[in-house]
Amino acid sequence: MSAKKSPEELKNIFKKYAAKEGDPDQLSKDELKLLIQAEFPSLLKVVSSLDDLFKELDKNGDGEVSFEEFQVLVTKISQ
Ligand SMILES: [Ca+2]
Ligand SMILES: [Ca+2]
Structure with missing residues (x-):
């Protein structure tokens, strides 16, 4: 199954x-955890932890991931 x-x-x-x-x-x-667990469970095998992934995605450090920041994850998934 493709994650694309x-x-x-x-x-x-x-x-x-x-x-x-x-x-x-x-x-x-x-919300990010729920999203990944439900939609992209294969990601759980490649990221060290969801906390680290969240920090990586939250570029501006406001504690939330915007759709723009979410694009980084999309790039990861499509690789
Ligand atoms: Ca929200
Ligand atoms: Ca943010």
């Missing part, structure tokens, strides 16, 4: 999980 998703699917996935709590346009760490 279309840009539209990714946007929908992001929105679905980002809307669960707090800011509906930003992923909290819990």
Whole structure:
């Protein structure tokens, strides 16, 4: 099974999980965990920890991952 998703699917996935709590346009760490566990479980084998992954994605360090920051993950997945 390929983990590759279309840009539209990714946007929908992001929105679905980002809307669960707090800011509906930003992923909290819990939301990111749910997203990865449900949609990209194969990533769990390649990242050392979800905490590290979250830190890596949260470029501006505001404790949330925006759709823009999420793109880095998308690049990782499509490699
Ligand atoms: Ca949120
Ligand atoms: Ca951020």
